[in-house]
Amino acid sequence: GQNIDQPTEMTATEGAIVQINCTYQTSGFNGLFWYQQHAGEAPTFLSYNVLDGLEEKGRFSSFLSRSKGYSYLLLKELQMKDSASYLCAVKDSNYQLIWGAGTKLIIKP
Amino acid sequence: DTAVSQTPKYLVTQMGNDKSIKCEQNLGHDTMYWYKQDSKKFLKIMFSYNNKELIINETVPNRFSPKSPDKAHLNLHINSLELGDSAVYFCASSNRVSGANVLTFGAGSRLTVL
Numbered sequence: 259g260q261n262i263d264q265p266t267e268m269t270a271t272e273g274a275i276v277q278i279n280c281t282y283q284t285s286g287f288n289g290l291f292w293y294q295q296h297a298g299e300a301p302t303f304l305s306y307n308v309l310d311g312l313e314e315k316g317r318f319s320s321f322l323s324r325s326k327g328y329s330y331l332l333l334k335e336l337q338m339k340d341s342a343s344y345l346c347a348v349k350d351s352n353y354q355l356i357w358g359a360g361t362k363l364i365i366k367p
Numbered sequence: 368d369t370a371v372s373q374t375p376k377y378l379v380t381q382m383g384n385d386k387s388i389k390c391e392q393n394l395g396h397d398t399m400y401w402y403k404q405d406s407k408k409f410l411k412i413m414f415s416y417n418n419k420e421l422i423i424n425e426t427v428p429n430r431f432s433p434k435s436p437d438k439a440h441l442n443l444h445i446n447s448l449e450l451g452d453s454a455v456y457f458c459a460s461s462n463r464v465s466g467a468n469v470l471t472f473g474a475g476s477r478l479t480v481l
Contacts, residue, residue: 289467289468291467291469293470299474299475300457300473300475301410301457301472302472303469303471306467306469308467347410354423355412357411359407359409
C-alpha cells in the first residue's frame with residue numbers, strides 16, 4: 259500500500275529552528291509537496307520538490323532524497339504565526355496526490 | 368476576489384437529509400477536486416474533474432454525486448446523510464498541465480450530521 263509518515267505533533271520555541279520529517283512509500287514518484295494548514299482554515303502551498311536536494315524559500319526550506327523516500331521541511335526563526343499543521347503529500351506514478359496526516363507544530367514563546 | 372470559494376461554510380443537518388455544497392474557482396484552472404478531511408485530519412480525495420470530465424472517482428458511497436456544469440464550478444450533492452459524513456469538505460483547483468500541479472483550496476465546508 260501507499261504510505262506517508264510524519265510525526266503527529268512537535269513543539270518548538272519562538273525564534274528557534276524546527277525540522278519536520280516525512281517518509282514515504284508510494285507506487286512511483288512525481289514530486290513531493292508541503293502544505294501549511296492553520297486550524298479551521300484551508301491548506302496553503304509551501305513548497306514542491308521533484309529533484310534531490312534543498313529548496314530554500316525565505317525562512318522555509320524543503321529537502322528531498324528520492325533514494326531514501328525522505329523529505330524534511332525546515333522552518334527557521336520561528337514565529338508564533340507558524341503554529342499550524344504541516345502536510346506532506348506525494349504525487350504517485352498515476353499523478354495522484356497521497357497525503358500524510360500532517361504534523362501539528364506548536365510554537366511556545 | 369476569492370480564488371476558490373465554496374458555500375456554505377457551515378452546514379448542520381439531520382440524518383437522512385439531502386444537501387449540496389457549491390464550489391467556484393476564478394483562477395482559470397482546468398481541474399477541480401473534492402476532498403474530505405475527517406477528525407484525524409487525513410485529506411482524502413473524493414472526486415476530480417478535468418475540463419468538466421470526471422477523472423478520479425475514489426471509493427465513496429454513491430450517495431455522493433459531483434456535478435460540474437462548467438470548468439469553473441464543481442458542486443457536491445449528498446443524499447441520505449449519515450453520521451459518518453460529518454467532516455470538513457474542501458474544494459480545490461489546479462492546472463493539471465503545469466509541472467507542479469499545485470492545489471489551491473477553498474476555505475472548507477464543515478458538515479455536521481446529527
